[in-house]
Structures are given as C-alpha cells and as structure tokens.
Amino acid sequence: xxxxxxxxxxxxxxxxxxxxxxxxxxxxxxxxxxxxxxxxxxxxxxxxxxxxxxxxxxxxxxxxxxxxxxxxxxxxxxxxxxxxxxxxxxxxxxxxxxxxxxxxxxxxxxxxxxxxxxxxxxxxxxxxxxxxxxxxxxxxxxxxxxxxxxxxxxxxxxxxxxxxxxxxxxxxxxxxxxxxxxxxxxxxxxxxxxxxxxxxxxxxxxxxxxxxxxxxxxxxxxxxxxxxxxxxxxxxxxxxxxxxxxxxxxxxxxxxxxxxxxxxxxxxxxxxxxxxxxxxxxxxxxxxxxxxxxxxxxxxxxxxxxxxxxxxxxxxxxxxxxxxxxxxxxxxxxxxxxxxxxxxxxxxxxxxxxxxxxxxxxxxxxxxxxxxxxxxxxxxxxxxxxxxxxxxxxxxxxxxxxxxxxxxxxxxxxxxxxxxxxxxxxxxxxxxxxxxxxxxxxxxxxxxxxxxxxxxxxxxxxxxxxxxxxxxxxxxxxxxxxxxxxxxxxxxxx
Amino acid sequence: xxxxxxxxxxxxxxxxxxxxxxxxxxxxxxxxxxxxxxxxxxxxxxxxxxxxxxxxxxxxxxxxxxxxxxxxxxxxxxxxxxxxxxxxxxxxxxxxxxxxxxxxxxxxxxxxxxxxxxxxxxxxxxxxxxxxxxxxxxxxxxxxxxxxxxxxxxxxxxxxxxxxxxxxxxxxxxxxxxxxxxxxxxxxxxxxxxxxxxxxxxxxxxxxxxxxxxxxxxxxxxxxxxxxxxxxxxxxxxxxxxxxxxxxxxxxxxxxxxxxxxxxxxxxxxxxxxxxxxxxxxxxxxxxxxxxxxxxxxxxxxx
Numbered sequence: 024x025x026x027x028x029x030x031x032x033x034x035x036x037x038x039x040x041x042x043x044x045x046x047x048x049x050x051x052x053x054x055x056x057x058x059x060x061x062x063x064x065x066x067x068x069x070x071x072x073x074x075x076x077x078x079x080x081x082x083x084x085x086x087x088x089x090x091x092x093x094x095x096x097x098x099x100x101x102x103x104x105x106x107x108x109x110x111x112x113x114x115x116x117x118x119x120x121x122x123x124x125x126x127x128x129x130x131x132x133x134x135x136x137x138x139x140x141x142x143x144x145x146x147x148x149x150x151x152x153x154x155x156x157x158x159x160x161x162x163x164x165x166x167x168x169x170x171x172x173x174x175x176x177x178x179x180x181x182x183x184x185x186x187x188x189x190x191x192x193x194x195x196x197x198x199x200x201x202x203x204x205x206x207x208x209x210x211x212x213x214x215x216x217x218x219x220x221x222x223x224x225x226x227x228x229x230x231x232x233x234x235x236x237x238x239x240x241x242x243x244x245x246x247x248x249x250x251x252x253x254x255x256x257x258x259x260x261x262x263x264x265x266x267x268x269x270x271x272x273x274x275x276x277x278x279x280x281x282x283x284x285x286x287x288x289x290x291x292x293x294x295x296x297x298x299x300x301x302x303x304x305x306x307x308x309x310x311x312x313x314x315x316x317x318x319x320x321x322x323x324x325x326x327x328x329x330x331x332x333x334x335x336x337x338x339x340x341x342x343x344x345x346x347x348x349x350x351x352x353x354x355x356x357x358x359x360x361x362x363x364x365x366x367x368x369x370x371x372x373x374x375x376x377x378x379x380x381x382x383x384x385x386x387x388x389x390x391x392x393x394x395x396x397x398x399x400x401x402x403x404x405x406x407x408x409x410x411x412x413x414x415x416x417x418x419x420x421x422x423x424x425x426x427x428x429x430x431x432x433x434x435x436x437x438x439x440x441x442x443x444x445x446x447x448x449x450x451x452x453x454x455x456x457x458x459x460x461x462x463x464x465x466x467x468x469x470x471x472x473x474x475x476x477x478x479x480x481x482x483x484x485x486x487x488x489x490x491x492x493x494x495x496x497x498x499x500x501x502x503x504x505x506x507x508x509x510x511x512x513x514x515x516x517x
Numbered sequence: 518x519x520x521x522x523x524x525x526x527x528x529x530x531x532x533x534x535x536x537x538x539x540x541x542x543x544x545x546x547x548x549x550x551x552x553x554x555x556x557x558x559x560x561x562x563x564x565x566x567x568x569x570x571x572x573x574x575x576x577x578x579x580x581x582x583x584x585x586x587x588x589x590x591x592x593x594x595x596x597x598x599x600x601x602x603x604x605x606x607x608x609x610x611x612x613x614x615x616x617x618x619x620x621x622x623x624x625x626x627x628x629x630x631x632x633x634x635x636x637x638x639x640x641x642x643x644x645x646x647x648x649x650x651x652x653x654x655x656x657x658x659x660x661x662x663x664x665x666x667x668x669x670x671x672x673x674x675x676x677x678x679x680x681x682x683x684x685x686x687x688x689x690x691x692x693x694x695x696x697x698x699x700x701x702x703x704x705x706x707x708x709x710x711x712x713x714x715x716x717x718x719x720x721x722x723x724x725x726x727x728x729x730x731x732x733x734x735x736x737x738x739x740x741x742x743x744x745x746x747x748x749x750x751x752x753x754x755x756x757x758x759x760x761x762x763x764x765x766x767x768x769x770x771x772x773x774x775x776x777x778x779x780x781x782x783x784x785x786x787x788x789x790x791x792x793x794x795x796x797x798x799x800x801x802x803x804x805x806x807x808x809x810x811x812x813x814x815x816x817x818x819x820x
Contacts, residue, residue, distance in 0.1 A: 153766060154786065161568055161788075194568040330657075331679075333765075338657045473567055484767050491679040493770040502772060505589060509783040512792070513566040 102172050102400030105144045108160060108179035109134075110151040113361060114391060117233065118144075120425065121418045122411055142404060154477055154510065157185055164189070164196040167398035177399040178408065181230065181392050183220050188473035189394060190221045190229040197221075197229040197394035203406040205231070209414050212432045216466040221392050229394060231413040233422060235431045236390035237462030238291070238355035240382030241363075243342075243371055244451060246350045247378065250279045256453065260380040263351075266319065269383045273328040281348040285332045285339055286320035286490055287483050288353040293319075294479060295386035300472040306515045307478065307507055309500070317486050317496060324490040331490040333483070344370050355388050356429035356459060365449045375451035381458060387466045429459045436460045474511055481506040552801075559794030564787050572791070580795035589780065590796075594803070596685075596768075597776040600760070601753030603689030608697045609745070615697075616704035617730060622713070637698035647695065648762035651687055652678075678764070681773045688760045688774055696752075700745055707741030708734060743815045747808050754804050757782070777803075 109115065115133035119125055122139070129135040134146045149159040160179060167176050179197075181189050190197050200210075210218060210228065214235045221230035240263055244254040251262055251272070262272045273283040293316035299308060323329040332339035342349025343363045352358065359365070359379070365372025393413060395405045411418055419432040423439055427447045430436060439445050439456045446452035472478075485503035488494040494502070504516035559580055563573035584590055615636065619629055626632075639647070654661050655677040662674040677683040711734065719729050735742070757778035760768065766782070768775025777800055784793040 158786065158788070161565060165568060188567045191568070196568060332657070336656075337653065337659075341658055484769065487679075488769060488771045491676065491770065493679065493681070498771065505587070506783075508587075509789075510787050511566065512564045512787055512789050513571060 101142075101403060102175065102177070103142055104173040104175075105139065105142050105178070105401050105404060106174065106176045107144065107146050108156075108163070108176055108396075109146055109148055110156040110180070111148065112146075113357070114180055114393070115146050117412065117422060117426070117428075118408070121421050122408060139404065142401065151182070151476075153480070157188070157476070160189065160196075164396060165194075167196070167396050170398070172400055175398055175400050176396040177401045177405050179394050179396050181221075181394055182476070183236075183387070183390055183392075183468070183471060184476035184479065185473055186220045186230065186392055187471060190223050191473075192223040192225050192227065196397050198397050198399070198402075199227045199229055200231065200395075200409070201227065203395055203402055203409070205406060205409060205414075209410060212414070212416075212434050214431055214433065214463045214466070216387070216463065216468045217390065217392075217431050219468045220390075220471070221394070230392040231409050232390055232392040232431050233413045233419065233428070234355075234357065234390045235429050235436070235459065235463035236355040236357065236387045237429070237459050237466055238353060238358075238386050238388045239455075239458065239462065240351050240353055240380050241359060242351040242378050242380065243349065244376050244378050245371075246276070246279075246281050246348075250276050250281065250350070254378055254451075256378055256380055259378060260382075263380065263382055266383050270319075270323065270328075273323055274326070276350045277326065277328040281350050282330055283323065283328050284330075284342075284349060284351045284353065285334070286316075286324055286329045286486075287332065287334050287339070288351075289320065289329075290316055290479070290483055291388050292353055292382065292384050292386045295388075295466075296384050297470050300470045301478040302472050302474045302511075302514055305513070306517075307474075307504065309482075313482065317489060317499075320486070321490055321496075331487050333487065340364070343372070345376075353382065353386075353388075355390075356427060356455065357389065359447070359449055360427040363449070372449040375448050377450050379450050379453060379455045379458070381462065385462050385465055387462075423456075429456070429463070431463075433460070436463075474507075474514065477510045478507065481510065555794045555797050557794075558790045559798050561791045561794075563791045564789035566787075576791070580791045581799070584792070584795055584799065590777075590799070592772070593775050593777050593780045596772075596774060597754060597756055600685050600688045600692070600756060600774065600776070601750070603685060604692035604696075605749055605753060608693045608700055608749070611693075611697050612700035612704055615701045616708055617734065619701070620705055620708040621726075633698075633702065636701055639694045640696065640699050642695075644691075644695065644758040645762045647691055648759045651691060652763055655683075655687065679770055681770055684760075684764065684770065684774045688756075688763060691759050691763075692753075692756070696749070700749070703745055704738065704741060707738045711737050739815065743812060746811050746815065750807055750811060751804055754778075754800065754807070 107114070112132070112134045115136075119127045119133040119137065125137055125139050125144070127133055127135070127137040134148055136144045136146055138144065147159075149156045151157075163170075163176055164179070170176075179189070181197075188194070207228075210231065213231070217232045217235060218228055221232075222228050242254075242259055242263075247254040247259055251259060253259070261268075263269045269283075276283050293312045294310075297310035297312045299310060301307060301310075320329060320331075324331050330338075340362075341347050342352065343365075344367075352363075354362075359372070359377065363372045363377070364370045367373065371377060393409050395402070395409065399405055413419075413431060416432065416435055419430040419435045420439070422428050423430045423435060424445070427449065436456050437460060440454065440460055441457075442454070445456075446454050482503050485499045485506065488502065489496050489499040507514060507516055558573075560575060560577060561573040562571065562576045562579070564571050618624060619626060619633070653659055656662070657674045657676055657678075661677075662671070665671045666674065675683075677687065715733055715737075716729060719733055724732065755778055756776045760774045760776055761779050761782070764774055766779065768779055777796070781793055781796050781800070784796065
C-alpha cells in the first residue's frame with residue numbers, strides 16, 4: 024500500500040513538474056499538429072484559401088477606392104491603423120486641430136485618436152519621466168518590422184534630450200526622410216538646429232519638427248512693476264541681462280518679499296551653454312558650467328532668493344497662479360501656451376500677466392520631433408503628416424496663431440514678427456516672435472548626447488540635496504554618479 | 518479486519534495528493550521557475566544600453582561583487598529596517614491593545630463591528646494613492662503647512678520632503694496606518710480562539726487584567742504572534758510603493774529613504790537583469806535569515 028502511495032505521489036510530482044514544461048512547449052507542438060492537419064486536408068484548405076483570397080482582393084479594392092476618393096495620393100495596400108507613440112497630448116492636439124481630414128473620436132481628448140480617411144489613428148501615451156517613454160520605445164521599435172500590421176508603430180515622437188539615440192544610423196529605427204520622399208527643399212524653411220538634432224552621422228535627416236524651441240525668461244509683470252518699477256521689456260531685460268545682474272535683481276526681489284524662481288529653472292540655461300557633452304569616451308564629465316549652476320544656485324537658495332522645487336511639482340507650478348511670490352520662469356514658447364494653466368481662472372496668464380525676455384543667456388528647451396518608424400505600413404500617410412505638420416506654411420501659421428507655438432518656419436515667423444497686429448494674449452499682447460526667431464538661429468546643438476535626459480534629471484535630483492542642506496557638493500555628486508551607474512551600466516563614472 | 522480498515526483510510530489519503538496538484542502546478546510555474554531563473558540570471562551580464570542589448574554574457578559572481586563593493590547595499594538595508602521598525606513597533610503595540618480590548622467580554626464595548634471596519638479601512642486604499650495623498654498634504658505649500666502657519670506654530674513652511682526624519686517618519690506612519698487594522702484582526706482571531714474558561718479560572722484565582730494578558734493571552738497567542746512578526750518582516754523588507762511614490766523614486770533626501778526594492782527597481786529600469794537578479798538573490802537570503810532569527814528567538818524552548 025505504502026509503495027503504491029509513494030509511486031502515486033512521485034507520479035503527481037513528476038506531472039506537476041512536467042505539465043508546465045509541456046505547456047511551455049505547447050506552442051510548437053500545437054503548430055506542428057495544425058501543420059500536419061492542414062497537410063492531410065490540403066484540398067479543403069486550398070479551396071478555403073482561394074475563397075478568402077478573393078475576399079481579400081475585393082476588400083482591398085473597395086478600401087483603395089474609398090481612399091483614392093478621400094485623398095489624392097495613392098495609398099492602396101497600406102495599413103489601416105496608424106500607431107503613434109508619444110508622451111503627452113501635445114502632438115495629438117496639434118494633429119486634431121490642424122491636419123486636414125482628421126476626425127477626432129473624442130473632441131475633448133485628442134489622445135483617444137480618430138480617423139484620417141479610412142485609417143484609424145491610435146495614440147500610445149507613455150509619460151517621459153524617469154526614461155519611461157524611452158524604455159517603451161526601446162522595447163517596441165527594434166521589433167517593429169516583425170509586429171503585426173495593426174500593431175506596427177508608424178510614427179514616434181522624440182525630444183532633443185535623446186533624439187540622437189533613435190536617429191542613429193546603425194540603430195536604424197527611424198526612417199530617413201529621403202526614403203519617404205521628403206527632400207531638403209521641403210525642409211528649407213526650418214531652423215538649422217532643428218535639422219542638426221535629427222541628422223545622423225552620415226548626414227541623413229531622420230525626423231522633422233514643427234517647433235523651434237529657443238527659450239527665454241518669462242516674468243510676472245505685476246511683480247516686475249513692484250520690484251523694478253516697470254514692466255517694460257527692455258528695462259526688465261536690462262535687469263537680468265547677465266548672471267551678475269540677475270543675482271542683483273534676485274536680491275531686490277527677495278527684499279520685496281518675493282522669490283526669483285526655482286534653481287531647477289535656471290538649470291537648462293547653464294546646461295545648454297556647456298563646452299562638451301555629458302558623456303565623453305564612455306565617461307561622465309560634469310562640465311564647468313554645470314558645476315557653476317550648482318554653486319550659483321546654492322548661494323541663491325541659501326540667501327532665500329531662489330527655491331529648490333523640482334520642475335513640474337505642485338509647489339513649482341503654484342507660481343503660475345496669482346498671489347504667489349514667484350518672479351519668473353525660464354522656458355520656451357510651449358511652456359507659456361501649454362503648461363502655465365493660462366486657460367484657468369486665477370492664473371497669471373489668463374489676464375496676460377506674463378512678459379517674455381531673452382534673459383542672461385540664450386538657451387533652448389524641449390521641442391518635439393516627428394520620426395517615421397522603420398517598418399511602418401503607412402509610409403504615404405506618414406509622409407503627408409510630416410509634410411503638412413512641419414513644412415506647410417499655412418498649417419505653420421495656424422499653429423503659431425492658434426496655439427502661440429513658436430513654429431519651425433523662418434518665413435512664417437518673420438512675417439509674424441513684423442506683424443504689428445499680432446500679439447500673444449498670455450504675454451499681455453507682446454509679440455515674442457522676433458526674439459524667438461533670433462534665438463532659434465543661435466541655438467547650438469553640438470554638445471548633445473544620448474544620455475542627456477538621464478544625466479539632466481539625475482543631476483538636478485542629486486543637487487536638490489545640496490541646495491536643501493542635506494549634503495555637501497561632493498556627496499551629492501557621488502549620489503549623481505551612482506544613479507548614472509544604475510541607469511546606464513555601460514557608462515563609467517570615475 | 519483491523520488491517521483492512523486502516524488501509525482503506527490510507528487509500529483515501531492518496532486523494533489528498535491529487536488535491537495538491539493544482540497548488541504544486543501553480544507553485545512550480547509562478548514561483549519555482551521564476552526563482553530558479555532569477556538565480557540563473559544573476560550570473561550574467563545582461564542589460565540594455567540605448568537600443569543595443571549587451572549580453573547575456575556569463576560573468577560568474579561579478580554582479581555580487583559589484584553590489585557588495587559599491588557599499589550601497591548596507592545603507593539601503595538599514596533604511597528599510599529603520600522604516601520598518603519605526604512603523605512596526607507602534608503597529609504591534611496598538612494592535613495588541615485594541616485586540617485585547619475588543620476580545621475582552623467584561624468591557625462590553627459597543628459598536629465593535631463599526632470600529633473593526635474603520636480600523637481596517639486604510640488597508641483598502643491603494644498604497645500609491647495613500648502616498649500621493651501624503652505627498653500633497655505635506656508639500657511645502659500644502660494644507661499641513663498652511664494650517665501650522667495659520668496657527669502660528671511655524672513662521673515659514675517646514676520642508677517635510679527635505680528632512681530625513683520627516684520622510685522616514687511619514688513612510689513609517691503610513692505603513693502603520695495601513696497595517697495596524699489587519700494585524701488587529703489577526704491577533705483578535707488568535708485571542709478569540711483561547712478557551713474562555715482559562716480566563717474565568719484566572720479571574721477566580723484572583724489574577725488581575727495585566728497578569729491575565731501576560732501570563733495567559735500572550736503565551737497562547739505566541740504562534741499567531743510569530744506569524745504576524747514574520748509576515749510583517751517580509752512585508753517590511755519588500756517595502757516599495759509608499760516610499761517610491763512619496764519621494765518620486767529618488768529616495769531623497771540623500772537616498773535615506775531608499776529601500777532595497779527601490780534599489781532593485783532602479784536596476785530594472787535599465788533592464789539590467791543581471792544586477793537585479795543578484796540583488797533579488799541577496800534579498801532572498803536576507804529574508805530567510807531574518808525569518809529564521811525571529812522564529813528561533815520567539816519559539817518555545819523545549820523544556
């Protein structure tokens with residue numbers, strides 16, 4: 024009896040061990056079975072195949088007919104789903120508002136997608152914090168060619184912080200624009216830096232942007248009147264035209280009971296004016312200008328003239344509303360129209376309470392580039408979207424006027440800059456385009472690397488400890504280095 | 518006759534093993550295989566650099582060596598234990614007191630069910646939602662600071678998120694709030710299982726409430742108590758969601774609230790399966806050792 028039980032038990036255990044393995048292998052056995060089955064009943068299979076083939080051809084011809092009717096271009100045989108990878112609703116809103124023929128599924132939320140002709144547009148939104156968006160791209164893009172037709176990524180968006188990684192000629196995940204049929208002539212009105220960001224080592228352009236993100240100092244006009252006695256743009260610019268003058272003004276602002284800005288705001292002004300990229304020969308290099316940011320900011324924070332709130336935190340964005348003590352922010356046009364809650368009551372922007380000046384040093388921030396994913400099954404539509412959304416003068420002008428975005432088109436910007444009637448209501452009627460256009464011409468992108476987002480984020484996180492008095496500069500730097508080791512195991516830090 | 522009877526019982530016993538099969542199958546697929554593959558993975562260099570996959574290359578114990586030489590491991594272990602102890606001590610004290618009161622028939626507590634529900638409620642809130650709530654409440658310009666300032670207890674906002682004590686304290690307090698109800702109910706179940714004639718006998722013999730608690734309730738409750746200790750310890754070592762959300766994954770100030778699992782998560786972010794595997798194995802060993810210590814020190818010494 025005992026023996027039988029033992030055998031039974033061992034059988035059960037063996038089964039428990041083997042069953043999952045069989046389950047793992049079931050994919051292959053099942054397919055081989057079905058293959059043999061189809062072989063034995065070849066005649067019936069072939070008849071069904073031929074019938075489905077005829078169905079397919081009729082379906083294809085009908086869809087191509089409707090497509091031909093809806094758009095002049097011949098896109099027959101292309102995918103029925105246009106997948107777009109993005110990290111927020113900015114591009115979705117632009118596409119819904121400005122792309123001809125886009126029907127939104129939900130007029131209130133453009134990220135729900137919609138239809139262009141017969142093609143369904145789907146957005147996949149992954150937040151960009153902590154490299155989450157990049158990690159998502161890293162997973163889906165290399166396998167894009169093998170993905171099923173409806174899952175294939177057709178368009179993905181990138182930021183300057185990591186654009187280099189995806190436009191790399193060896194990685195080859197973004198299509199050359201020339202392969203899509205977009206010529207240099209099409210891009211001739213774009214600012215040079217926006218093309219440099221997405222140009223690979225062989226000189227091929229692999230993306231296109233509708234924005235030129237030169238940035239400046241955005242100040243609160245009310246506080247400027249109280250502290251400086253005026254909100255005149257030239258006078259304010261004069262008060263912040265160098266870091267020394269900026270610090271003097273910060274002192275005045277503090278004495279009047281206000282705060283200048285967050286130390287994190289000025290970070291990009293310093294980091295865009297560095298002498299070399301973050302990673303050189305596989306090693307992290309903290310540039311002198313980045314170190315200067317830490318030292319200057321520490322002094323300002325200790326003096327109570329700046330705070331150390333992280334970008335996008337609640338405490339940081341409180342300054343977008345009235346009755347807060349924040350004098351200024353640093354940012355490009357999209358920050359003003361997209362992030363400052365200017366459509367809400369009680370915000371400074373609602374009543375046109377901001378002014379926009381160049382600030383101590385020129386810099387850029389952000390910007391969104393459209394890339395065509397290699398392996399896309401909608402090349403014709405993707406080409407049309409890139410052309411319309413980034414090179415079409417009419418669309419560009421619409422975006423600039425409707426969304427007060429600083430568009431990537433010299434002709435349109437110059438026309439707007441000299442247009443006396445045109446003013447941005449959030450900026451109290453100021454026309455910022457001359458200043459933005461001049462800034463965009465000067466942006467220098469030679470020091471970007473694929474590690475920028477991780478390095479920029481981690482450096483600010485680590486230095487917050489230094490500003491808050493929880494660590495010395497060296498300790499904070501050590502923390503930055505260990506964070507970089509975790510994020511980028513192949514980068515050396517010593 | 519006797520013999521046949523026994524064997525029939527034994528024959529029925531074997532069905533027990535058949536009933537075990539579902540558990541064994543689930544255990545093997547979802548626990549055993551992942552566990553073994555984690556250990557296997559820990560010997561490889563295997564991560565992503567941008568769009569390039571590095572490895573897997575066999576590198577022996579290099580991942581372990583790296584973890585131990587970097588010197589961060591003891592720090593994060595200490596953080597985890599400090600935050601766990603800070604939360605667990607008040608949790609067990611409050612739970613024991615509440616359980617004793619709720620189960621004491623002589624107190625005639627009214628609305629017991631209501632209070633039992635209320636103390637369990639915090640556990641139903643998602644830890645991340647709870648952490649977000651605290652993050653907002655204790656922001657520099659959040660409601661807690663404005664209340665304290667309008668009461669003139671503070672002249673300027675206290676930066677809760679920039680001080681080691683306040684961040685660790687908040688994490689511990691949140692864990693305490695979330696888990697004391699659960700612990701109370703476990704301990705109550707244990708206390709209700711004690712034969713009430715023991716309490717009556719003790720009362721007749723003239724024992725006071727304190728003596729009854731320490732001489733009768735606690736010794737009999739020991740198995741449940743040890744169970745609560747060990748599950749809480751394991752839960753504490755795996756502390757992740759509350760500090761992760763509260764500090765936005767940074768574990769600041771100066772990573773003083775970074776737990777072992779948060780550290781593990783950092784490695785998983787670069788898909789560094791080798792390092793993450795090694796760290797998991799170390800965590801497994803630590804958990805096993807600590808559970809053994811708790812078990813040994815609280816278990817009855819055989820007379």
